Amino acid sequence: MQIQKIALVTGGSRGLGKNMALALAKKGIDVILTYQSKKTEADEVVSTIELLGQQAIALQFDAGNVKSFDSFIAKVKEVLKEKWEKSQFDFLINNAGIGINVPFADTTEDQFDLLNAIQFKGVYFLTQQALPILADQGRIINLATGLTRFTLPGYSAYAAMKGAIEIFTKYLAKELGPRKIAANVVAPGAIETDFGGGVVRDNEQMNAIIASNTALGRVGLPDDIGGVIAFLCSEEGRWINGQRIEVSGGQFI
Numbered sequence: 001m002q003i004q005k006i007a008l009v010t011g012g013s014r015g016l017g018k019n020m021a022l023a024l025a026k027k028g029i030d031v032i033l034t035y036q037s038k039k040t041e042a043d044e045v046v047s048t049i050e051l052l053g054q055q056a057i058a059l060q061f062d063a064g065n066v067k068s069f070d071s072f073i074a075k076v077k078e079v080l081k082e083k084w085e086k087s088q089f090d091f092l093i094n095n096a097g098i099g100i101n102v103p104f105a106d107t108t109e110d111q112f113d114l115l116n117a118i119q120f121k122g123v124y125f126l127t128q129q130a131l132p133i134l135a136d137q138g139r140i141i142n143l144a145t146g147l148t149r150f151t152l153p154g155y156s157a158y159a160a161m162k163g164a165i166e167i168f169t170k171y172l173a174k175e176l177g178p179r180k181i182a183a184n185v186v187a188p189g190a191i192e193t194d195f196g197g198g199v200v201r202d203n204e205q206m207n208a209i210i211a212s213n214t215a216l217g218r219v220g221l222p223d224d225i226g227g228v229i230a231f232l233c234s235e236e237g238r239w240i241n242g243q244r245i246e247v248s249g250g251q252f253i
Helices: 015-026 039-051 066-084 109-133 156-175 204-212 223-232
Strands: 006-009 030-035 056-060 089-094 134-143 182-188 244-247
Touching (some): 006 066, 089 109, 156 182
Parallel strands (some): 030 056, 134 182
C-alpha cells in the first residue's frame, strides 16, 4: 500500500504558494498550507484541493515571528494526528515572503529587519523546529529569486536575504544527508502575481521590459512554478540535492 505523503506549504493562500499547493495535490500529495491573514482565500484553496481528491487544511502562521513557531509546530502536530493519524510530514516548502523595492541608499533599518525576519530568519528557524516532524527521506524546498544572479535596482536587501537562503540550503543538504532529506532552492524570475504590490503584473512598461529581456519572450506565470515544486517532491526528483534551480524562462541570459 502506498504511504500518503503530506506537504507543508507556507504562504499557500495566494500567488505562487497557491499554485504550488494545487500542483502538489494534482500529484496526489496532501497539503497543510499556511496563511497570515487571508483565511477566506486559504479556505478556498483547501476546498479546491479537496475537489482534486486530496486532503488539506489551512493554518494561520506569521512567518516573521519566530517566537510563535513553538505554538505553530504544536498545531501542525495536532492536525497531523487528528486528520492523518501521523506524527510526521514529508515535504517542507518555505514559500511565504514579502517584497520591498527601495533603493539601497533609502533602505531603512526597519525595512531591512522586516525582510530578514520573514525571508531568512523565519525560514531558518521554522526549518529547524520542523526537523523532528519532518520524515526521513523527505524534502525541503526553499524559495529564492532570479535577483541573486542578476540585479535590478531597488532589491539589494531582498536579494541579499535570498542569497543567504541559497547558502543555507547547501548546508541543509549536507547536514541532513544522513537522514536522506534532500534540500533544494527554486529561484523564480519575474512572475505575474500580486507580490510586491503587483508591479510585474500591473505595470505594463515593467512587464514589457522584462518580457523583452527573457529568452522565451514573456513574463512568468504562477503555473510556471508550481509544477517544478511538485516535481522536486516526486520520486523522479529524489536525486536532486543541494541545487539552485532557476525558473525564469531565460531572464537576462
